[in-house]
Structure formats: structure tokens, C-alpha cells
Amino acid sequence: MTRAQGSRDPTGQGRGATSTLSSISVVPGPSSADDSGELVVCEAADLLSGGRIEISGAVHFGVTVFNVDGELYALLNHCPHMGGPLCRGRIRPRVSSDAVGRWDFDREGEVVKCPFHNWEFDICSGQALHDSRLRVRRYPVEIRDGKVVVKLRKDGRKKL
């Protein structure tokens, strides 16, 4: 497991007081998957609630596994807008309002904002918050034998 370098952050969003990138662990993915298309990412104990871990190289653009309040979700690290590294963005609550000038916050830690243009996506569903027709690709992920396992391709497909 290696630490991501600040210089890899194309936007600078990861630096400074609101830095998120430095807290993202990156694991190099395999050049090819095993027959099942599965990849063991890390020990489950290493991915704490509120954390995320990025798998580079396993699929083009990479995949990131998020731990949201004990539940794991895996998203393609590629914003459908302009291809930004979506999963390196700021993690936020959902912000709504019931009256002008008022902010309401819920679903803490369940929204990621792409560092390129700050589009918001629901980490749990991959759904864009501003457009019901837009989603980012999700991957199945689970804890098996104390390890985080992500399924990077559908059964029967050879390519990742």
C-alpha cells in the first residue's frame, strides 16, 4: 500500500486545509484479474468508516472503495461529465433546504464532489444529485474473511 502523492492531484483540491487526497490510500491493481474478476483490496480493518481506498491500474481510471458508516461502496474513479478523478473529490453531506436562506444537512459522508467541476454524486448509488438520468458506474464490494474484496468485472468477461 502506498500513499498518494500530492503532485498527482490535477486540481490542487487535495491540498490545503480541506485536503482529502493525502488521506486516500492507493493500492496498485493487478494487470489482469483472476478468473472470478475479483480483487482483494486490503484488510477490512484498514478501511475505516469515512475512509476510502483507490485501486489504480486494475481498470482504466481506477476504482475507489468507500467506507460509509460501515457500509462499503465501490465506484469507478471517472466522472461522466469530463472524466475527472471523481472519487478523489471532497466528501460531503447532502445539502438541502426547506426555505430560502436555510441549509439542511443529512446523509453525512454520502456525497462526493468531483474535483474537476464539483458535480455531486451519491456514493451509495452512484447517482448524480443534479440529474436523475446520470450515474457513475458501481462495482460489487464485500468483506470476505476479513478482507475487502471488489468484483471488477462481470462473470464470463475477460476484460476488466
Place this chain on the structure above:
Amino acid sequence: MSAVDTERRTSDKDLGSPKIAPYLVDCDLHHLWHQIDDIFPYLPRQYVQEIKDFGPMFPGGMWTNMPNNHGYRIDQDVDHETNFPSFTVTEHMDRYDFDVGILTGGDIYLITATTNLDYAAAICRAYNDWTLDHWVAEDDRFRMVLAIGPNDPIQAVEEIDRLGGHPAVVGVNLPAGGRHPYGNRMYHPIYEAAERHGLAMVTHFGGEGVGANNAPTAAGYPTYYLEMRMARPQIAQAHVASLICEGVFEKYKDLKWVFVEVDTWWIPGLLDHFDADWKALRDYTPWVKQLPSEYFRKHIRVGTQPLEQPAKREDLHRFFDQANAREVLVYASDFPHWDWDEPVATAATFPESIRDEIFGSNARQAFKL
């Protein structure tokens, strides 16, 4: 004016032309006074005396406009004896067979820039009463927008409550020049009153950069009239952005807003950019719950005049598509000013498929006609 001119106009009228739309509405028909003395019977004695002593005390600027003829185009056959309402009926309403002409004022816009708010309110009350007695009474096809002094929302609301229920009153006039962008909540009581009476807000170019109002552009004061005219879309865009970001259409869900004489070319550019940025910044103004273009489509209409004049007609038609003209544009003539858009010639520039909406049904919906 010569007899030849009169004959020519008469002849034009007799020739007639197919009606432009089944229900034809002009959203910008200026009703002018001969001089401010016309409203003296409706003004408090103190202000009549002050005007006699000092003149109208309307703030003014150095922007020249065009030489005119008692406020009318120089080809129009008027003089100081002309009955303007009757002239407007003959030369405009009858000639083109308008079903409704919305009187949007003219001389009144500058009063919104005065620092004496009681004077502004009194002038507006007098102007509204004079409009009802001398214009609306002339022809039942006339409707009017109320003049108000926006810098004193308390008196503005009183005036809307006083006359907002009159069947000829269809809107409230908030000229584009002001002290704040119009989403500012200082103005919200005005919008609440307008919505309560089922009136549209109407923002016509005017009053910018004079008196207590802001400069016409954020870059400062234009020098020339031509230059000043190019400021209009900037001002309109600032008001549109403000109205949407401040949640005016979330608070006043039935409110319609009609911008008049502020150009139209900016509509698609502003909305494309607005939508794109909203996707990134939505969580900072979460009360803006929809795409800005959706609020625009539901609540805002824009007068056609002055209509863009690109070299190629197909460019204009492409623009109509981009601007969603079918839903958002309303025909406005600007009669009797020099830069008006003559109805038949203007109609010919629109595809027939969207003409009924732009020349009638959009305005009927916005103004509840």
C-alpha cells in the same frame, strides 16, 4: 404633417393585412403625457407647487435618445393638441387589430431614481390614476402596469393593494435601473403583493445610472447613448441571476416576470452557463432546487423588441430554438418610439409554427389576459 402622409397611412390601413395571431397582444405600448402638468389633478397640492417652482425634479442623464415628436416617432402625425390615447388606438390598436395593448409607461421610469420617496410614491399614484382615467377609459383593449416607487416597498405595496384589483391592471412596473439586483429581499413585499393580486412583474429598460440608482454597468458609466443601449442585456442578466439565486421563484411560485426592451440574444448563453455552474454550486444555494433554466422557463418572459437582426434569417431561426422562443418570448412593439418593431414585419421573421405563442398566448398566460 402633410396631407400626403395622412393619406398614405389611411391607405395602408384600408389595405389591411391578415391578423398576425388569433389573439394579438402588444406587451410594450408606451403611454405618454404631453407634459407633467397632465397629472396635476391627481397630485397633492404641495408637489404641484414644487413642480411649478422647480420643474419635475426627475433625475436625468446625458444619454440623448433620438430626436422625437412630442415623444412620438417623427413620422407620426401628432402635435401638442393631439389626444394621445385616441391616436394610439387609431394608429396602432386598430391598424393591426390588437386584442390587448399593455401600457408600460414612459416618462415615469426615472422617478424610481429619486431620493425623495414620498414624492416618488405620490407621482406614481397620480400617474396610475391618470392612466386609468385618460388611457384605459379610452379603449377597453388597454391594460396597464402599475407605477410604483420600489425604494419604499411599504408605499409600493399600498399602491398595489389600492389598484391591483382593477381589471385593467395586469402588472407592476419595476424599471431595470435600481439600487439592488431584484432578487434582494428588500423588494420581496412587492412581489408578495403582486402575486397576491395575480399581477406580473414587468422590468422595462430605464432609470439606470441616474439619481440614486446604480451605474448602468459594473464597469462604470457609458458615455454615449449607443454605448448605453448595449448595457441593457447586462442589467437584465444581473436581475435574472439575482431573482433565481435569491429564491424569488421558490418563495413566489405563481409569480411571472416579464423583461421588456432588454434584448433577447443573451438568453441561451446565460442559461447554459447558469445551468452548468448550478451543477457545481447547488449545495451553496440549496433552495435553488431546479436548473436555473427551468425557473426561467416557468417564470420569466422576455419582450421581443429590439429583435436581433443577423445577416442570415436561418441564424435567427436557430437562435429562436436555442432561446426556447416558443415559450419565453412575448411580442413587444415599443410603439411609438423610433426603434420600435413594426408588428407585420416582425411577425414575418418568426416561423409560423411559433407565431401564435409569441404574439398572443404567451402574454395571455403571463398577464392572465
